[in-house]
Amino acid sequence: xxxxxxxxxxxxxxxxxxxxxxxxxxxxxxxxxxxxxxxxxxxxxxxxxxxxxxxxxxxxxxxxxxxxxxxxxxxxxxxxxxxxxxxxxxxxxxxxxxxxxxxxxxxxxxxxxxxxxxxxxxxxxxxxxxxxxxxxxxxxxxxxxxxxxxxxxxxxxxxxxxxxxxxxxxxxxxxxxxxxxxxxxxxxxxxxxxxxxxxxxxxxxxxxxxxxxxxxxxxxxxxxxxxxxxxxxxxxxxxxxxxxxxxxxxxxxxxxxxxxxxxxxxxxxxxxxxxxxxxxxxxxxxxxxxxxxxxxxxxxxxxxxxxxxxxxxxxxxxxxxxxxxxxxxxxxxxxxxxxxxxxxxxxxxxxxxxxxxxxxxxxxxxxxxxxxxx
Amino acid sequence: xxxxxxxxxxxxxxxxxxxxxxxxxxxxxxxxxxxxxxxxxxxxxxxxxxxxxxxxxxxxxxxxxxxxxxxxxxxxxxxxxxxxxxxxxxxxxxxxxxxxxxxxxxxxxxxxxxxxxxxxxxxxxxxxxxxxxxxxxxxxxxxxxxxxxxxxxxxxxxxxxxxxxxxxxxxxxxxxxxxxxxxxxxxxxxxxxxxxxxxxxxxxxxxxxxxxxxxxxxxxxxxxxxxxxxxxxxxxxxxxxxxxxxxxxxxxxxxxxxxxxxxxxxx
Numbered sequence: 001x002x003x004x005x006x007x008x009x010x011x012x013x014x015x016x017x018x019x020x021x022x023x024x025x026x027x028x029x030x031x032x033x034x035x036x037x038x039x040x041x042x043x044x045x046x047x048x049x050x051x052x053x054x055x056x057x058x059x060x061x062x063x064x065x066x067x068x069x070x071x072x073x074x075x076x077x078x079x080x081x082x083x084x085x086x087x088x089x090x091x092x093x094x095x096x097x098x099x100x101x102x103x104x105x106x107x108x109x110x111x112x113x114x115x116x117x118x119x120x121x122x123x124x125x126x127x128x129x130x131x132x133x134x135x136x137x138x139x140x141x142x143x144x145x146x147x148x149x150x151x152x153x154x155x156x157x158x159x160x161x162x163x164x165x166x167x168x169x170x171x172x173x174x175x176x177x178x179x180x181x182x183x184x185x186x187x188x189x190x191x192x193x194x195x196x197x198x199x200x201x202x203x204x205x206x207x208x209x210x211x212x213x214x215x216x217x218x219x220x221x222x223x224x225x226x227x228x229x230x231x232x233x234x235x236x237x238x239x240x241x242x243x244x245x246x247x248x249x250x251x252x253x254x255x256x257x258x259x260x261x262x263x264x265x266x267x268x269x270x271x272x273x274x275x276x277x278x279x280x281x282x283x284x285x286x287x288x289x290x291x292x293x294x295x296x297x298x299x300x301x302x303x304x305x306x307x308x309x310x311x312x313x314x315x316x317x318x319x320x321x322x323x324x325x326x327x328x329x330x331x332x333x334x335x336x337x338x339x340x341x342x343x344x345x346x347x348x349x350x351x352x353x354x355x356x357x358x359x360x361x362x363x364x365x366x367x368x369x370x371x372x373x374x
Numbered sequence: 375x376x377x378x379x380x381x382x383x384x385x386x387x388x389x390x391x392x393x394x395x396x397x398x399x400x401x402x403x404x405x406x407x408x409x410x411x412x413x414x415x416x417x418x419x420x421x422x423x424x425x426x427x428x429x430x431x432x433x434x435x436x437x438x439x440x441x442x443x444x445x446x447x448x449x450x451x452x453x454x455x456x457x458x459x460x461x462x463x464x465x466x467x468x469x470x471x472x473x474x475x476x477x478x479x480x481x482x483x484x485x486x487x488x489x490x491x492x493x494x495x496x497x498x499x500x501x502x503x504x505x506x507x508x509x510x511x512x513x514x515x516x517x518x519x520x521x522x523x524x525x526x527x528x529x530x531x532x533x534x535x536x537x538x539x540x541x542x543x544x545x546x547x548x549x550x551x552x553x554x555x556x557x558x559x560x561x562x563x564x565x566x567x568x569x570x571x572x573x574x575x576x577x578x579x580x581x582x583x584x585x586x587x588x589x590x591x592x593x594x595x596x597x598x599x600x601x602x603x604x605x606x607x608x609x610x611x612x613x614x615x616x617x618x619x620x621x622x623x624x625x626x627x628x629x630x631x632x633x634x635x636x637x638x639x640x641x
Contacts (some may be wrong), residue, residue, distance in 0.1 A: 007536065011599060014612070026422040026628050028467060029430025072468060076513065176567045343429075345565075347515035350470040 032077075032094045034069045037061065039081075039091040044259055045234045049087035056082070060369025061090050067362055069094060074362065075352045076324060076343040078104065079258045082366060083266055083337040088259070103238050103255040105344045107322030110240075110254035111206045111308035113264065115157065117225045118209055118307075119272070119284035126216035130154040134208065137215050141183040148187060151195040153212065156205040157307040158293040164192040165204040170251075174207070178244045183211045199293050199305065203251035206308060207243075210250030221248035232274050233267060235260040252322070258341050264320075265328040265337035289318040289330070301357065314360060315367050325354030329363060334370050338363050408447065408533075408541070409600065409607035411639025413456075415441040417613055419631010421462030421474050423508050425519045426623035427559060433472040433510065435464025437629055445637055452496065454482040460629065470512030476615075476629060477505040482529050482547060498529040500547040504592045506617050506627045507574065516565035517557065520578050521617045521625050523590055525552030540601040548593035554585040559622030583621070591618040596633065602640055609635045 039048045051058045061082065068074050078099050082090035093099040121127070127137065134156065135142055135149040142148055151161045165186060179185035186204045193200075210221040217224055222240045230238065238260065241253035256264075267273075268289065272280035291304030291311045302313040309318045317331035325342030340359060346352040354362075417439040424432045439460025446453045462474045480502040487494030503524040510519060529547035536542055555578060567573040583589065598611015615629040 007542075007599075011542075011611075014597075026424050026432045026434075026626055028432040029424070029426070031429045031431065075468070075470075171565055172567075172569070175565070176570070343513065345514040345516035347511050350468060350512045352470055352512045 030071060031075070032069055032071055033096065034065070035093045035097045037065055037090050037092045039088045042259075045263070046083075046088045046259060047086065049085075049089050051082075051084075051089045054084040054087055054089055055371050056084050056089055056366070057369035060365040063365045064362060065092060068092075074325070074342075074354045074358065076346050077340065077354055078343060079339070079341040081258055081262050081337075081339040083262050083339075084370060085335045086266060086270075088262065091258075093258075099341070100258065103257045103260075104326075104341050105253065105255050105322075106261065106320075106326045106341070107252045107324060107344045108203075109256075109261070109320040109322040109326045109328060110249065110252045112320035112328065113225060113254055114206045114209055114221060114250040115288045115306075115308035116229060116264075116268075116280055117213055117221045118153075118157070119280040119288065120224050120228050121213045121217050122284060123281055124217060127153050127212065130157065134212065137212055138183060138187075141181070141187050143184070143188050145191065147191055147194065153209070155195050156209050156212075157288075158305065159199050159201050159205050159295075160196050160293065161202075161205050161208070162191040162193040162195045162197060162200075163187070163189045163202070163204055165189040165202055167201075167203050170203045170207075174203075174243060175241075175253075182243050182245050182247060183208070199295055201295065201297075206250035207247070208250070210248045214247055220246065221250060229267075229279055232277065232279055233260070233263045235263060258339055261326075261328050261339045261341070262337055265330050265339060268328075269330045269332055269335065269337055298356065301360065303356070310356065312356075312360060315364070317367070319356070319359075321356055323353070325359065327356075327359050329359075331367055333373050334367060335373050336367060336370060338366060408452075408641055409445040409609070409637035409639070410447055410641040411606065411637050412444045413442070413635050413637040415443070415458075415609075415633055415635030417441070417458075417460060417629075417631050417633040419613070419629060419633075421460070421464055421476075421627065421629050423464065423472070423474055423506075423625075423627040425508065425510065425521075425625040427557060427625060428510055428514055428519060431466040431468075431470075431513075433464035433466050433474075433508075435462050435472070435474075437462040437474075437631055439476070439629075441633075441635070447641060450486040452484040452498075454480075454484070456480050456482075462629075466512075472508055472510040472512070474506065474508040474627065476507075476627070478615075479503045480547075482545075484529065484531050487533070494533050496531040496533070498531065498547075500527045500529045500549075501525075502527070502547075502549065502592060504617060505574070505578065507578070508627070509568070517561055518566045518568050518573070518578075519557055519625065521554075521556065521619050521627055522578050523549065523552040523554035523585070523592055523617075523619075525549050525554075525585075525592075527551070527592075536599075540599060542599050544595065544597040546593070546595045549585075549587060549591060552585045552590050552592065553582045554590035554619060555579045555582050556619050556621055556625065585619075589620050591616060598633070603636070605639060607637045607640045609633075609637070 130153045213221045239255040241249045271282035272285045288307035295305040304311040319329040324344040327340040329338040419437045421437040441458035443456030460476045464472045484496035484498035506521045508519045527550040531545040533543035594615040600609040613633040617627040
């Protein structure tokens with residue numbers, strides 16, 4: 001009996017030891033390895049300056065750098081860039097310096113680029129105006145529900161088509177299940193409200209804008225933007241996903257490099273002009289970045305929604321906003337552009353995403369640390 | 375990441391063997407009681423995983439698993455088919471969650487024991503299929519992270535009878551040549567088709583690479599006691615499973631815990 005007791009005791013002790021020994025043997029790591037913050041001079045069109053040279057308080061940048069470098073805040077932040085007066089003054093890559101030269105999925109920042117693309121199309125005369133019914137351009141894609149014929153371009157730009165197509169369903173159905181006729185498939189979704197009545201943030205509305213642009217211009221949204229916006233801005237290394245039918249994804253799936261995102265911000269700050277050429281009408285930029293609709297989100301902060309841009313009264317600016325923490329913030333009266341890139345596919349739990357209110361808090365010292373435009 | 379499961383862990387089989395040998399050192403050499411029939415087992419333990427293809431955090435959490443299989447002896451060869459499945463709910467140091475599922479199917483064969491003074495040593499081989507899928511949903515709720523493979527490798531068992539009814543033993547097996555699959559380093563697709571069953575059997579194995587242990591490792595060690603219970607054999611012990619791959623960035627899953635098994639027959 002004594003021998004058995006000894007065996008059992010030894011075995012039990014060994015098991016406990018093994019469990020303790022192995023329970024932490026996969027080493028834990030860190031996500032953030034911040035790079036320097038001084039932008040490198042590259043042949044990409046960006047002029048580099050020191051923050052002090054453009055009236056930006058370096059202390060405010062240090063404060064933001066400390067905050068964004070913390071492991072337990074802004075968890076998934078990958079890059080932060082600041083440009084003022086057309087010059088890049090701050091650039092840090094939190095995960096790897098290589099992220100500077102990679103393109104990143106900017107998720108719903110894509111919608112803001114789609115908005116610029118529609119501005120390009122309208123500059124070419126089509127669609128004629130925002131209150132034109134979508135039915136006028138795509139009559140063959142509508143089903144028998146005549147109420148849907150009241151959907152206008154403006155409704156699509158302000159997320160008020162009334163179509164009931166949740167974003168999670170949209171991603172699966174459009175990019176995994178591949179419906180035969182994508183436009184008809186979207187338009188076959190039932191109405192949950194009359195067109196124009198209710199804001200409901202969805203991917204299907206900007207996707208219809210992309211389809212509309214293709215139908216009226218004969219070019220994909222990507223081709224239109226590539227030739228008339230990206231090329232003049234020197235944006236060449238990007239990826240923009242298409243649906244199986246060949247429509248550019250209007251709501252997400254554009255991949256951009258951080259510096260190119262900053263160029264888009266600077267372009268918008270310059271009201272559609274670039275190196276002396278007016279690429280997108282200034283009036284279109286003004287309309288798209290002005291409050292158009294109440295998004296029922298951020299009410300305490302006064303957020304409003306333009307044509308696929310979020311308007312932020314506290315910062316007196318507007319931003320493109322992609323899931324996870326992708327931002328192109330433009331503050332015109334401070335001549336300021338701030339770009340943030342994050343890992344995109346995070347869920348809402350455990351505070352991982354850098355949400356818009358977090359971003360507002362993060363960059364407020366930078367915005368407040370520079371003088372108003374004279 | 376190169377230090378993942380470093381030298382400490384390479385000592386594991388030796389540590390276990392030494393401890394068990396020490397535990398049974400004074401046992402009389404008698405014929406071991408061997409399981410011989412269908413088996414049903416459970417494992418309770420911990421799953422640790424880390425996938426640098428996303429973030430280099432360690433996720434740790436409780437694991438529960440079931441196994442179905444058997445232990446059949448025919449002449450000079452012992453056959454050990456097994457199918458097991460386990461699930462784990464894990465979190466990193468910030469409390470951010472993940473789910474993991476592990477499916478394994480294996481077939482081991484062991485040759486007749488070589489009699490040694492301290493027990494019987496059984497050389498053998500392993501045919502395995504291994505699928506470890508993790509959803510690190512706090513950080514990436516759109517994609518699956520997997521460490522999958524199938525292949526062959528060596529196996530080795532050591533047993534020693536403690537009495538007419540009880541046996542102490544240790545088994546170890548590992549991949550030598552595997553066809554292994556990992557997710558792409560950069561996925562442009564908005565989300566994986568995780569709701570569709572073919573995703574796990576088609577997409578998960580789309581980019582198979584022929585791998586030696588320097589690129590992909592699937593290994594396990596089981597140590598424990600077996601004793602006769604009626605017409606069958608009960609077993610309990612410690613189980614350690616390791617999956618590791620080096621591309622597109624290092625990834626590792628380490629499952630370990632207590633296992634219990636009942637086998638329907640004995641000889």
